[in-house]
Amino acid sequence: MKKPLSFHFFSFVCLLLIAYQAVEVCAAPGSSKKQSSYELMTAENKAMQDDSTLNPAMFWVGDGETLWNAKPSSNKSSCASCHQDGKKTMRGVAAQFPKVVNGKLQTLEGQINQCREGRQDLPKLAYESKDLLALTTYIAIQSKGMPIAVKESPANREALQTGKKWFYERMGQLNLSCAQCHEERAGLKLGGSLIPEGHPNAYPIYRLEWQTLGSVQRRLRNCMSGVRAQQFEYGSPEMAQLELFLMWRARGMPLEAPGVRP
Amino acid sequence: MKVIMHPPTIQSRRLWLTRFKNMSFLLAGAWFSPLTVFAKKEDAAIAIQAITGGTKINQGRVTLVIPPLVENGNLVVLKVSVQSPMTATDYVKAIHVIAEGNPLPNIFTAYLTPRSGSANITTRVRLADSQTVWAIAQMSNGSFWQGSAETLVTLSACTEAI
Amino acid sequence: MSKTSRTAITMPAQAKKGSIIEIRAIAQHDMESGFRYTEGGKIIPRDIIRTFICTYNQVEVFKADFYPGIGANPLIIFTTIATETGVLEFKWSGDDGYEATNQARITVS
Numbered sequence: 001m002k003k004p005l006s007f008h009f010f011s012f013v014c015l016l017l018i019a020y021q022a023v024e025v026c027a028a029p030g031s032s033k034k035q036s037s038y039e040l041m042t043a044e045n046k047a048m049q050d051d052s053t054l055n056p057a058m059f060w061v062g063d064g065e066t067l068w069n070a071k072p073s074s075n076k077s078s079c080a081s082c083h084q085d086g087k088k089t090m091r092g093v094a095a096q097f098p099k100v101v102n103g104k105l106q107t108l109e110g111q112i113n114q115c116r117e118g119r120q121d122l123p124k125l126a127y128e129s130k131d132l133l134a135l136t137t138y139i140a141i142q143s144k145g146m147p148i149a150v151k152e153s154p155a156n157r158e159a160l161q162t163g164k165k166w167f168y169e170r171m172g173q174l175n176l177s178c179a180q181c182h183e184e185r186a187g188l189k190l191g192g193s194l195i196p197e198g199h200p201n202a203y204p205i206y207r208l209e210w211q212t213l214g215s216v217q218r219r220l221r222n223c224m225s226g227v228r229a230q231q232f233e234y235g236s237p238e239m240a241q242l243e244l245f246l247m248w249r250a251r252g253m254p255l256e257a258p259g260v261r262p
Numbered sequence: 263m264k265v266i267m268h269p270p271t272i273q274s275r276r277l278w279l280t281r282f283k284n285m286s287f288l289l290a291g292a293w294f295s296p297l298t299v300f301a302k303k304e305d306a307a308i309a310i311q312a313i314t315g316g317t318k319i320n321q322g323r324v325t326l327v328i329p330p331l332v333e334n335g336n337l338v339v340l341k342v343s344v345q346s347p348m349t350a351t352d353y354v355k356a357i358h359v360i361a362e363g364n365p366l367p368n369i370f371t372a373y374l375t376p377r378s379g380s381a382n383i384t385t386r387v388r389l390a391d392s393q394t395v396w397a398i399a400q401m402s403n404g405s406f407w408q409g410s411a412e413t414l415v416t417l418s419a420c421t422e423a424i
Numbered sequence: 425m426s427k428t429s430r431t432a433i434t435m436p437a438q439a440k441k442g443s444i445i446e447i448r449a450i451a452q453h454d455m456e457s458g459f460r461y462t463e464g465g466k467i468i469p470r471d472i473i474r475t476f477i478c479t480y481n482q483v484e485v486f487k488a489d490f491y492p493g494i495g496a497n498p499l500i501i502f503t504t505i506a507t508e509t510g511v512l513e514f515k516w517s518g519d520d521g522y523e524a525t526n527q528a529r530i531t532v533s
Contacts, residue, residue, distance in 0.1 A: 041333065042329055042331075042332075042333055044329055044338075044339040045333065048337075048339075053432070053434040053448050053450075054448075054450075054499065056450070056452070056496070056497035058432070059429075059430050059432075059452040059497065062430055063430070191417075192416045193333075193416065208333070208334040208336045208337045209334055209336065211336050211337070211454070211495070211496040212454070212496065262333035262334035336495060336496070337495040337496070338495070361493055364493050365459050366491060366492055366493060368491045368493070369491055369493035369494065370488055370489060370490050370491060370493070370494055371488065371489040372486070372487075372488045372500075372502065373486070373487040373488065373489075374486065374502075375484070375485055375486070377480070377483075377485045377504055377505050377507065378485065378486060378502070378503055378504055378505070379444035379445075379503045379504055379505040380444055380503045382501075382502070382503060383488075383500065383501065383502055384499075384500070384501035384502075385494065385495075385498070385499060385500050385501070386494070386495040386498070386499050387493050387494055387495055388457065388492070388493050388494070388495050389493075
C-alpha cells in the first residue's frame with residue numbers, strides 16, 4: 001500500500017528537527033554561550049562588584065596607581081617612567097594575558113616581575129603580596145569590560161595544549177579533573193553551592209571567603225587543595241599553562257576585573 | 263448561636279502535645295548542638311539586657327533586612343531602618359545590632375542625632391552561622407523598640423587549605 | 425607610631441538646604457576579629473577599627489561603634505541633613521593606634 005504524501009511530509013519535517021537538534025548538541029565548545037559566575041551571585045554581591053563606591057577592590061586600584069607612579073628611589077625608574085599614564089597605555093593589556101613574551105609564556109604577574117627585575121633593577125614581588133596585587137589590579141581595571149583576547153597562535157600552541165591537558169586530567173586524592181565539575185557538571189550543585197563554569201574573567205577578585213583581594217593562581221591552588229592534589233607553585237610554568245588554557249576557554253567574555261566573588 | 267466546644271480532655275491533650283513538641287525540639291537541638299541552643303542565645307540576651315537595663319522592649323518600628331540566604335557569611339549586607347520623625351524632640355538616639363549566633367553578640371552601635379534626617383543605616387557584617395539577628399532602637403524618650411531577621415548562612419563547597 | 429590606611433567617602437557635593445543626603449564611608453582595614461588561628465594553632469590577636477565619627481562644621485552628627493562582627497574593609501551608609509555649606513570630617517580610630525581621616529566639602533543652597 002502506498003503511503004500518503006502527508007506521511008512523507010511529516011516524516012521529513014521530523015528528520016529536519018532531529019538533525020537540527022543533533023547539530024546543536026555537537027556544536028564545538030567555546031562557540032556556545034559562556035556563563036560568568038557573576039550570574040550565580042546574589043543581588044547584593046553583584047551590586048558590590050558593580051558599584052565602585054561599594055567594591056573593596058577599589059582600594060587596591062588606588063594603591064596600584066600610587067605604586068605605578070612612585071619612583072622606588074632617586075636613581076631607579078617607576079612604571080610610569082616607561083609606560084607613562086597607565087590609564088591609557090595599559091588599556092586592553094590584561095585581556096591579552098597570559099601570552100608569550102620574548103619566547104617565554106608570561107602571566108600578568110610574571111610580566112610585572114619581569115619588568116621589575118629586567119628593567120627597574122628591583123627584586124621580584126611575591127605572589128599575593130599587597131604590592132603585586134595592587135599593580136595587577138590597577139592594570140586589570142584598565143581592561144574592564146573589554147573582551148578576553150587570548151587566541152591560539154603558533155607561539156603559544158604547545159603551552160595551550162599542555163594547559164588543556166591539566167584541565168582534562170584527573171588529579172588528587174579525590175581523583176577529579178577540572179572538567180568533571182566545571183564542564184560536565186556546571187550548573188549542578190556541590191554542597192548547596194552552584195558549580196560555575198570556572199572562567200577567570202573577573203580576576204583579580206575580592207573574594208569574601210578570603211576577606212581580601214587575590215589572584216587567579218590563589219584560586220586555582222584552592223581548587224587543587226579541594227581535590228587534595230599537590231598544588232602548582234605560584235609562578236610555575238604549569239600554573240601559567242593552565243591559566244593560558246582557561247583564558248583561551250573564556251575568550252570573548254568581557255573582563256569584569258576587579259570582581260567580587262563569595 | 264451554635265458554638266462548638268471541644269470537651270476538656272481533647273483541649274488539654276492538644277495543649278500537652280504542643281508542649282511536648284516544643285520541648286522535643288529544644289532537647290533535639292540541645293542534643294545536636296548544645297552550645298548553639300543555650301550559650302549564644304544567653305550571651306545575646308545578656309548583651310541586650312546591658313543595653314536596655316531591663317526596660318521593656320516594644321515590638322515594631324524597626325526593620326532589619328539581611329538576605330534570607332547568604333552565600334558567604336564573611337560579608338553580609340545589613341540594612342536597618344527605624345520609623346521616627348527625627349525631630350529635635352523625637353528622634354532615634356541609638357541603634358544596636360545583636361547577632362545571636364556569633365561568638366560575640368554585639369555587631370555595631372550607631373548613634374544618631376536630630377540632624378541625621380532619617381534612621382537608615384547600611385553596613386556589612388560577619389555572620390558566623392545561620393541565626394536570628396536583632397536590632398534594638400533607643401529613642402530620645404527612653405523607650406526601646408526592636409526588630410529581627412533570620413538568615414541561613416552557607417559555606418563554600420571547596421575549602422581553602424592555604 | 426600610629427598606623428593608617430586608605431578611606432573613601434561618597435556623598436553629594438551640592439544639596440538643597442534641609443534636604444537629607446546619603447553618605448557612604450569605607451575604610452581599608454582587615455578587621456582582624458580575634459577569633460582566627462594561625463596554622464600553628466595560635467590565636468591571631470584582635471585588631472579592628474573601633475569608632476567612626478562624622479562631624480559637620482565641627483559638630484558631631486553621627487557616630488558608630490564597630491565590633492569584630494563588622495566585615496573587613498568596613499562600609500557604613502548613613503544620612504544627615506544638609507544644613508549649611510561647609511566641610512564634613514570623618515575619623516576612624518581603632519586598635520594598635522589606628523587612625524584615619526577624610527573630609528568632603530558640601531555647598532548648600
